[in-house]
Amino acid sequence: MVQKPGVRHYFAEGVTNRGYISFLPNMMSEWERTYVLMGGPGTGKSTMIKMIGLEILDRGYEVDFMRSARDPDSMAGFNVRNNNLAMLDQYEVAPLRWRAPGIIEHFVDFTPFCDTQKLEHQRERILGLENEEKKLQQEIGVRLAEEFGEKARGKRTIEPEPQGRSWLKNIYLSIDQDEEKDGPWSKVQGALRQLQKSKVTSFFLHGLDSEGWLNFAPHYLTDYDQIRLEGKETSDAMDWVLKEAEQLGQVIDIVLHPLYPEVIIGIIFPQRNLAIWQGSPEQLTDQGLDRPFSEELKSSLIKFQDARQLLKSIYMEVNDFSRVDQLRDELLTKILRDLEGLK
Numbered sequence: 001m002v003q004k005p006g007v008r009h010y011f012a013e014g015v016t017n018r019g020y021i022s023f024l025p026n027m028m029s030e031w032e033r034t035y036v037l038m039g040g041p042g043t044g045k046s047t048m049i050k051m052i053g054l055e056i057l058d059r060g061y062e063v064d065f066m067r068s069a070r071d072p073d074s075m076a077g078f079n080v081r082n083n084n085l086a087m088l089d090q091y092e093v094a095p096l097r098w099r100a101p102g103i104i105e106h107f108v109d110f111t112p113f114c115d116t117q118k119l120e121h122q123r124e125r126i127l128g129l130e131n132e133e134k135k136l137q138q139e140i141g142v143r144l145a146e147e148f149g150e151k152a153r154g155k156r157t158i159e160p161e162p163q164g165r166s167w168l169k170n171i172y173l174s175i176d177q178d179e180e181k182d183g184p185w186s187k188v189q190g191a192l193r194q195l196q197k198s199k200v201t202s203f204f205l206h207g208l209d210s211e212g213w214l215n216f217a218p219h220y221l222t223d224y225d226q227i228r229l230e231g232k233e234t235s236d237a238m239d240w241v242l243k244e245a246e247q248l249g250q251v252i253d254i255v256l257h258p259l260y261p262e263v264i265i266g267i268i269f270p271q272r273n274l275a276i277w278q279g280s281p282e283q284l285t286d287q288g289l290d291r292p293f294s295e296e297l298k299s300s301l302i303k304f305q306d307a308r309q310l311l312k313s314i315y316m317e318v319n320d321f322s323r324v325d326q327l328r329d330e331l332l333t334k335i336l337r338d339l340e341g342l343k
Contacts, residue, residue, distance in 0.1 A: 006062040007053075009216050011204040012076070013069040013094055015137070017145040017259050020069070022094040023202050032084040032104070033338050035331065038091075039110025040119075040126075042312030044324040045089045046074040052087065052332050053078040061339065068092040070137070071308055072207035072214050083342050085335065108331065115318040122314050129311045136304040140208075143297040148259050199251050205266070206258040206289060210301035213258065213289045217266070217281035224268065224275040234278055241267055241276055257287065 013022040028034065037045040050065070053075070057063045062081040068074040070092065077088035098105045119126070207214040229237055245252055245267070255266035265287050268275045279286025293301075 007057055008064045008220055009067060011069050011207050012066045014204045014258050015069055015140060015208050016261050017148050018261055019141060021261050024093055024096060030084055031086045032342060034105045035087040036105050036107045037089050038107055040315040041091055041308060042315035043110040043319050044321055045110060048328050049075040049078055049087055049089060051328060055332055056080060067207060072209055083339055085338055085342060113320045113323045118318040126314060129307050132307045136300055139300050143300055147294055147297060200254055202254045202256055204258045205255050210298050213284055215284060221275050221281050224273055227276045228280060229278055
């Protein structure tokens with residue numbers, strides 16, 4: 001992956017052994033304009049996100065690309081840093097509650113670019129593949145919990161704070177929180193309450209792939225000065241840094257463990273161009289992610305990707321991409337006007 005100046009790649013959502021977790025609701029609270037692309041897989045939404053994001057980047061803006069947690073090769077959206085404008089693929093992200101539909105969020109429907117009559121003939125097949133995707137995603141979550149159920153040792157964990165202000169009501173979870181009040185999820189709640197105290201962006205830099213974990217950390221941290229912590233006192237040191245930064249009102253990016261979302265593996269200070277990391281960003285061993293996947297987990301991941309590709313192929317065969325290209329030019333013009341107004 002080639003890293004261009006001003007661009008970052010991360011996962012705003014993750015398939016963890018605690019369930020499917022999305023940090024998008026918390027991020028969206030800062031956005032003033034959000035373009036939401038609607039339509040089936042394979043209709044050109046991810047490509048549009050990538051191309052418009054790169055066009056904006058070439059005009060001097062800083063852009064964060066959000067990869068799909070379900071399909072790391074696809075773009076789930078982008079966010080123009082410091083300008084509070086974003087674009088999301090509704091199909092690639094968890095269900096979200098929109099604040100002011102049609103006013104703050106602008107919905108763009110790709111369905112008119114498809115031959116709906118041909119799609120109707122494929123209705124049963126489409127529904128069958130979508131159901132298969134849902135079942136496989138649940139299966140993947142179960143297998144992750146079975147294979148990686150032990151809590152990572154030696155990693156920085158934020159302790160719960162009773163009086164903390166929680167934004168859990170704005171986060172999408174695929175598990176019932178009430179079922180596990182005294183279990184691991186209560187620790188996640190405590191972590192998120194603590195993070196709410198400062199201007200913090202939380203995300204993942206590792207994505208789930210059939211061949212193992214995709215690691216975006218080395219690319220993400222390329223331009224940052226790095227302090228790499230090792231040894232028994234690492235957790236205490238991270239704890240001290242985080243508390244001091246909160247008291248000083250710093251802008252903080254928190255990188256969470258892709259399996260254990262209550263565990264912090266990196267603290268980044270964008271304004272200071274500084275990153276503090278547990279171990280080496282290049283070494284998955286330091287994050288406890290070097291354990292190979294079982295053949296069963298690999299099989300579930302491959303089946304999931306196969307179902308997605310079949311769904312995409314159905315939509316691609318009936319889509320008019322010349323109209324999609326025309327729409328891209330129109331959206332880019334509108335977004336650039338928005339960005340000028342948001343300065």
